[in-house]
Amino acid sequence: MKRRNFVTTGMVALAGLALILVGQGCQKENKQITLGFSQIGAESEWRTANTKSIEESAKAAGIDLKLSDAQQKQENQIKAIRSFIAQKVDVIAFSPVVETGWEPVLREAKEAKIPVILTDRAVDTKDDSLWVSFMGSDFVEEGRRAANWLVEKTKDQKDPVNIVELQGTVGSAPAIDRKKGFEEVIKDKPQFKIIRSQTGDFTRAKGKEVMEAFLKAEGKNINVLYAHNDDMAIGAIQAIEEAGLRPGKDILIISIDAVKGAFEAMMAGKLNVTVECSPLLGPQLMTAVKDLMAGKQLPKRIVTEEGVFPMETAAQEFPKRKY
Numbered sequence: 001m002k003r004r005n006f007v008t009t010g011m012v013a014l015a016g017l018a019l020i021l022v023g024q025g026c027q028k029e030n031k032q033i034t035l036g037f038s039q040i041g042a043e044s045e046w047r048t049a050n051t052k053s054i055e056e057s058a059k060a061a062g063i064d065l066k067l068s069d070a071q072q073k074q075e076n077q078i079k080a081i082r083s084f085i086a087q088k089v090d091v092i093a094f095s096p097v098v099e100t101g102w103e104p105v106l107r108e109a110k111e112a113k114i115p116v117i118l119t120d121r122a123v124d125t126k127d128d129s130l131w132v133s134f135m136g137s138d139f140v141e142e143g144r145r146a147a148n149w150l151v152e153k154t155k156d157q158k159d160p161v162n163i164v165e166l167q168g169t170v171g172s173a174p175a176i177d178r179k180k181g182f183e184e185v186i187k188d189k190p191q192f193k194i195i196r197s198q199t200g201d202f203t204r205a206k207g208k209e210v211m212e213a214f215l216k217a218e219g220k221n222i223n224v225l226y227a228h229n230d231d232m233a234i235g236a237i238q239a240i241e242e243a244g245l246r247p248g249k250d251i252l253i254i255s256i257d258a259v260k261g262a263f264e265a266m267m268a269g270k271l272n273v274t275v276e277c278s279p280l281l282g283p284q285l286m287t288a289v290k291d292l293m294a295g296k297q298l299p300k301r302i303v304t305e306e307g308v309f310p311m312e313t314a315a316q317e318f319p320k321r322k323y
């Protein structure tokens, strides 16, 4: 008799414990998730579209988003991440303005048991356990696509092709990798030569300023502009026109992002091609955050699929563009 009571009591206790654990599990799954996101700034059309995608997706997913704007400064991103740790957010995500200098603050997040997701740009750390996943484009491939378009475009030309290059933010993954991919394609083609290369920091204003300097130094010797993003290309187009030259004709222009401004420039015949780099990472990020909170394993690398848009397709593609 006694033994039976003991067994019954034990089973009731176990059932009660199971209910509490399941409840907690559900609670965790149903608890509102708080995501701390450190955004680089608002330097380009791409960045504005990226921020919009993250804000709209967080709202749609019912995730409490704390988004901070670092105004292009790494120290502001580090401050924001420390603040998210102090606030005990559930997940931290950020788009690192440059590749290096993140280990200390990422170690603090790891010690606080807050997972970190990288979006858009990568970090260069020895210990890749400091972040759980990196989602974004393959910038080296974007650089290859830019150069391959140029090689194809000039395949019947025997004259030298002198290229000036507007690089993105110094030390940033897109600037490093877009240069790497472009040079990988032209390195064994002596016809193609990068005669000037300088950062325009991904902005229209700086892109125009540096292109003015290129034109002053090289003038009609320039055949092609390779810009690491559309905003710098659009700034450079103004400089080219002010120098009395025809952008898209006297100087071929290749850029990256495929933002609306690039389609407008292509439809005006002033930009020859833009390589897509999608800023619409919000939905993927929110899915990853929810999966993480549900205890799922995330892939270490999530690559966004993208295309190439030459001038000839701009008018038909423009109405379909989402950013």
Ligand code: GZL
Binding pocket: 043, 044, 045, 046, 047, 120, 121, 136, 137, 174, 202, 228, 229, 230, 231, 256, 257, 277
């Ligand atoms: C690329 C992104 C770059 C864009 C620029 O993923 O980091 O930063 O190409 C933006 O337009 O400023």
